[in-house]
Amino acid sequence: MIVDLNSKKHTKKLTEVTVRFAGDSGDGMQLTGSQFSDTTAAVGNDLSTLPDYPAEIRAPLGTLYGVSGFQLHFSSNDIHTPGDRPDVLVAMNPAALKKNISELKKGGIIIVNTDSFDARNLKLAHYESNPLEDDSLKGYESYPVPITSLTIKALEGSKLSVKEVTRSKNFFALGLMYWLYNRPLENTISWIKDKFKNKADLADANLKALKAGYNFGEITELFETRYEVDKAKLPAGTYRSISGNEATALGFLAASVKSKLPLFLGSYPITPASDILQFLSTYKNFGVKTFQAEDEIAGITSAIGASFAGSLALTTTSGPGLALKTEAMGLAVMTELPLVIVNVQRGGPSTGLPTKTEQADLLQAVYGRNGEAPIPVIAASTPSDCFNMAFEASRIAVKFMTPVILLTDGYLANGSEPWRIPHANEIPDFPVNFRTDSEGFHPYLRDENLSRPWTKPGTPGLEHRIGGLEKANITGNVSYDPENHDLMVRLRQQKINNIANDIPELSVDGEQQGEVLVLGWGGTYGSIKEAVMHVRNRGHKVSQAHFRYINPFPKNTSEVLKKFNKILVPEINLGQLSKILKSEFLAPVVSFNKVRGLPLRTSDIEDKILELLGEKK
Amino acid sequence: MEEKVKTQLKFTAKDFASDQEVRWCPGCGDYSILAQVQRSFPDIIEKEKEKVVWISGIGCSSRFPYYMNTYGFHSIHGRAPAIATGVKVANPELSVWVATGDGDLLSIGGNHFIHACRRNIDLKVLLFNNKIYGLTKGQYSPTSEVGKKTKTSPYGSIDYPFNPISVALGSDSTFIARTIDTNPKHMQTIIKRAADHKGFAFIEIFQNCVIFNDGAFDSYSDKSVRDENLLFLEHNQPMLFGAKKDKGLKLVGTKPVVININEPGNSVNDVLVHNEFDDSPVLSMILSHLSDSPNMPVPIGVFRQIMKTTYDEAVANQIAEVKKIKGEGDLEKLLFAGSTWEVN
Numbered sequence: 002m003i004v005d006l007n008s009k010k011h012t013k014k015l016t017e018v019t020v021r022f023a024g025d026s027g028d029g030m031q032l033t034g035s036q037f038s039d040t041t042a043a044v045g046n047d048l049s050t051l052p053d054y055p056a057e058i059r060a061p062l063g064t065l066y067g068v069s070g071f072q073l074h075f076s077s078n079d080i081h082t083p084g085d086r087p088d089v090l091v092a093m094n095p096a097a098l099k100k101n102i103s104e105l106k107k108g109g110i111i112i113v114n115t116d117s118f119d120a121r122n123l124k125l126a127h128y129e130s131n132p133l134e135d136d137s138l139k140g141y142e143s144y145p146v147p148i149t150s151l152t153i154k155a156l157e158g159s160k161l162s163v164k165e166v167t168r169s170k171n172f173f174a175l176g177l178m179y180w181l182y183n184r185p186l187e188n189t190i191s192w193i194k195d196k197f198k199n200k201a202d203l204a205d206a207n208l209k210a211l212k213a214g215y216n217f218g219e220i221t222e223l224f225e226t227r228y229e230v231d232k233a234k235l236p237a238g239t240y241r242s243i244s245g246n247e248a249t250a251l252g253f254l255a256a257s258v259k260s261k262l263p264l265f266l267g268s269y270p271i272t273p274a275s276d277i278l279q280f281l282s283t284y285k286n287f288g289v290k291t292f293q294a295e296d297e298i299a300g301i302t303s304a305i306g307a308s309f310a311g312s313l314a315l316t317t318t319s320g321p322g323l324a325l326k327t328e329a330m331g332l333a334v335m336t337e338l339p340l341v342i343v344n345v346q347r348g349g350p351s352t353g354l355p356t357k358t359e360q361a362d363l364l365q366a367v368y369g370r371n372g373e374a375p376i377p378v379i380a381a382s383t384p385s386d387c388f389n390m391a392f393e394a395s396r397i398a399v400k401f402m403t404p405v406i407l408l409t410d411g412y413l414a415n416g417s418e419p420w421r422i423p424h425a426n427e428i429p430d431f432p433v434n435f436r437t438d439s440e441g442f443h444p445y446l447r448d449e450n451l452s453r454p455w456t457k458p459g460t461p462g463l464e465h466r467i468g469g470l471e472k473a474n475i476t477g478n479v480s481y482d483p484e485n486h487d488l489m490v491r492l493r494q495q496k497i498n499n500i501a502n503d504i505p506e507l508s509v510d511g512e513q514q515g516e517v518l519v520l521g522w523g524g525t526y527g528s529i530k531e532a533v534m535h536v537r538n539r540g541h542k543v544s545q546a547h548f549r550y551i552n553p554f555p556k557n558t559s560e561v562l563k564k565f566n567k568i569l570v571p572e573i574n575l576g577q578l579s580k581i582l583k584s585e586f587l588a589p590v591v592s593f594n595k596v597r598g599l600p601l602r603t604s605d606i607e608d609k610i611l612e613l614l615g616e617k618k
Numbered sequence: 619m620e621e622k623v624k625t626q627l628k629f630t631a632k633d634f635a636s637d638q639e640v641r642w643c644p645g646c647g648d649y650s651i652l653a654q655v656q657r658s659f660p661d662i663i664e665k666e667k668e669k670v671v672w673i674s675g676i677g678c679s680s681r682f683p684y685y686m687n688t689y690g691f692h693s694i695h696g697r698a699p700a701i702a703t704g705v706k707v708a709n710p711e712l713s714v715w716v717a718t719g720d721g722d723l724l725s726i727g728g729n730h731f732i733h734a735c736r737r738n739i740d741l742k743v744l745l746f747n748n749k750i751y752g753l754t755k756g757q758y759s760p761t762s763e764v765g766k767k768t769k770t771s772p773y774g775s776i777d778y779p780f781n782p783i784s785v786a787l788g789s790d791s792t793f794i795a796r797t798i799d800t801n802p803k804h805m806q807t808i809i810k811r812a813a814d815h816k817g818f819a820f821i822e823i824f825q826n827c828v829i830f831n832d833g834a835f836d837s838y839s840d841k842s843v844r845d846e847n848l849l850f851l852e853h854n855q856p857m858l859f860g861a862k863k864d865k866g867l868k869l870v871g872t873k874p875v876v877i878n879i880n881e882p883g884n885s886v887n888d889v890l891v892h893n894e895f896d897d898s899p900v901l902s903m904i905l906s907h908l909s910d911s912p913n914m915p916v917p918i919g920v921f922r923q924i925m926k927t928t929y930d931e932a933v934a935n936q937i938a939e940v941k942k943i944k945g946e947g948d949l950e951k952l953l954f955a956g957s958t959w960e961v962n
């Protein structure tokens with residue numbers, strides 16, 4: 002423990018902290034969380050976030066199902082997950098406490114807004130007695146703070162209504178947390194000033210509440226210690242904090258610029274994919290055309306039309322929407338037009354858990370169509386990796402004249418992390434050569450990759466017809482010839498197989514052969530990575546590999562799988578990747594599955610690895 | 619000399635015929651539609667044939683694009699309007715046409731149809747209405763009449779049918795017309811009118827399916843009766859019909875009645891005058907429902923044409939506007955936008 006000369010209090014150094022803000026959906030917890038994240042990013046910590054909000058927009062006040070949470074893990078080391086269990090819980094009401102307390106680490110810190118612990122709220126949270134007064138918080142370090150009344154007091158004389166004043170209480174809580182973790186206020190101050198430019202009273206109230214919270218930490222006898230987390234040693238560069246959905250949108254925009262193809266997005270809003278449509282519709286000055294269609298089917302078919310007309314065409318959705326797009330995906334396969342289909346996976350089946358994360362659409366993506374309809378499937382592994390994979394999806398679609406499915410998920414989409422921004426000139430070009438020469442032209446001629454020519458309507462002399470009916474090889478005329486169909490089915494499959502020559506090999510982190518390989522795909526990358534690190538820190542040898550390309554798999558997949566005695570495959574589904582690996586490679590995989598609507602817990606994976614290694618934790 | 623060169627350069631119907639064998643049932647009304655399109659196109663497309671795109675869904679009628687020597691896309695059931703929307707928005711310079719059937723457009727594709735209408739995308743939609751499902755071999759369609767006996771309605775259909783013209787009117791299509799496969803001249807005129815319209819154009823074409831619904835339109839398409847039962851809508855003309863043009867449509871309140879203008883007390887001045895460009899859709903709606911009542915004529919011609927900015931234009935305008943305000947997009951700037959920090 003060191004003594005901060007400016008403060009009477011002790012400062013304790015920590016390497017990492019996980020904080021969870023929880024409150025009513027109207028309490029502004031997502032805002033509080035994202036402000037804390039932005040400031041934390043700006044002071045140079047590595048971080049990862051997990052917003053967790055109810056499906057109801059404004060559930061009745063004080064109810065358990067109306068609790069909104071935001072978890073943030075920050076560190077002076079490299080980190081990869083939003084953290085399993087929080088060290089600190091900020092609970093704005095009894096329901097928030099009730100819902101989150103079981104997740105809190107033993108001995109963790111609880112900061113509660115005591116003002117909201119009245120009979121009514123306790124009842125709504127199904128508390129028999131007041132947890133602040135009975136023994137239920139024993140074993141935690143709890144700090145009761147009358148956040149609402151302190152906020153009201155700090156804003157005395159404000160012209161705002163009582164309701165508006167109390168709404169500032171999240172900034173009080175934020176200020177207090179800034180004090181506790183030694184973070185500067187400047188970021189949030191300038192954010193408030195900008196956000197409430199035209200609402201001076203509100204700006205003033207929020208600023209006062211923020212500072213009051215900070216000062217409260219300093220003055221009150223309640224806290225003896227404050228904490229400090231040093232900067233992380235990240236690779237040099239310029240950073241910004243980015244969410245998966247924003248990264249996806251930027252990746253597509255970059256692909257449009259680098260291919261010189263105009264971008265067209267046909268989409269229908271659905272959680273958690275809507276942001277991509279929203280972000281792209283702000284990029285109009287790049288010539289981006291966003292079409293909010295009447296439904297998912299129109300979303301994808303309009304994109305197919307745009308692709309036919311020569312645009313880099315996309316459609317974005319989540320599980321139920323992907324189901325609706327199925328028939329049109331087959332059309333894109335048959336017409337061999339480039340198209341990117343993004344599925345931001347959420348809890349299913351049906352409308353399932355609309356605001357939660359899951360990885361259970363893998364089999365649907367790989368196999369879910371009528372007929373032999375192979376579509377490349379790739380998956381982003383972290384929020385910022387969504388940028389790379391959106392770019393990759395576009396590149397593959399255009400090069401191989403094929404629809405491509407890009408899988409992300411609710412956690413990646415809404416979660417954020419620091420992103421080392423690439424300079425525009427570091428991103429490779431992939432110019433497209435449209436066919437313009439009518440000499441020897443046939444719509445289903447193929448190049449060395451087996452891709453057919455992309456020919457824009459409007460090109461003189463190349464008039465031709467395409468469609469969903471089977472094509473005669475080369476001429477593209479409708480053909481029901483049995484031998485031709487067999488040939489075309491194989492050609493379309495071979496074309497997709499050829500993509501394996503164009504993607505990176507699967508790399509193994511750690512020993513290249515040995516006892517245990519932990520193998521995942523998509524958004525579980527961070528949880529697996531951290532679990533593997535923990536196990537290694539205990540002196541074990543364990544390797545990790547992660548799929549970003551799933552159909553086709555990287556060329557060396559079989560080779561890698563053969564080198565390990567045990568292959569652990571953690572997934573947020575009931576073993577979908579496992580199933581594919583078993584059928585394609587006859588690999589001896591051990592599945593680890595938890596389908597809770599949340600990222601996998603590092604500790605759970607860790608336990609499983611240790612079990613495989615024959616050690617009890 | 620110059621004149622001659624011009625005439626030589628003009629396309630003929632043949633230029634729009636592809637090398638594919640046409641495979642509709644002999645006698646199918648679709649042949650007439652194909653012929654009238656190919657005959658009208660030289661007047662519509664004077665150069666740059668490559669700018670023409672035909673898009674269809676699934677059905678007998680949707681085979682249409684294969685037979686046109688233009689760009690074409692035979693897609694999936696019901697989705698032609700949505701695909702066409704993507705084509706037109708992506709490249710507004712293209713002349714985008716949709717060939718579709720009553721099942722294709724109004725059943726599985728109903729949603730896309732009404733939304734394409736309301737957006738006023740510059741598409742030309744030709745509905746081949748044979749009041750039956752042809753390709754799937756004779757089930758009732760959303761335009762089949764109540765009581766229609768088909769393979770799936772052996773005791774008579776109990777569905778009330780859609781009225782395609784009023785659906786289009788109700789969805790604010792900016793050009794709405796009807797024509798008939800047995801009247802080639804009329805069909806050609808209507809196709810050219812649709813081509814001239816800037817915006818969404820909808821043409822309902824009565825098309826005889828000789829196999830599954832033969833004679834569905836006989837009471838007004840057959841030469842012997844058509845003068846009696848068809849009302850040719852013409853702008854600024856009184857709505858007269860009948861072999862002797864002595865019957866006229868009169869409005870009593872909102873109720874249309876038929877009068878004989880030669881009978882005492884009646885005159886041609888009592889007869890409604892057609893105004894295609896009426897801002898209000900009310901009269902067109904009344905006309906579209908005319909034949910719901912017995913002894914009323916069936917109107918054909920242009921019901922309504924109004925002008926509004928098209929969707930594809932609006933997309934381009936908005937992009938231009940945003941560029942003016944924000945400046946041409948700069949990837950580097952966008953990547954580095956917002957709050958960033960340096961790590962050394």
Ligand SMILES: Cc1ncc(C[n+]2csc(CCOP(=O)(O)OP(=O)(O)O)c2C)c(N)n1
Pocket residue numbers: 676677678679680695718719720721722723746748750751752753754759
């Ligand atoms: C998704 C889907 N559902 C059903 C069908 C089967 N189907 C093909 S055409 C058709 C109806 C066509 O009727 P219509 O549009 O009136 O065209 P017509 O054949 O009479 O020209 C149906 C139901 C299909 N191809 N796809």
Ligand code: SF4
Pocket residue numbers: 641642643645646647648678679748752753826827828829830
């Ligand atoms: S089934 Fe009917 S609509 Fe289809 S081609 Fe034959 S006649 Fe024409």
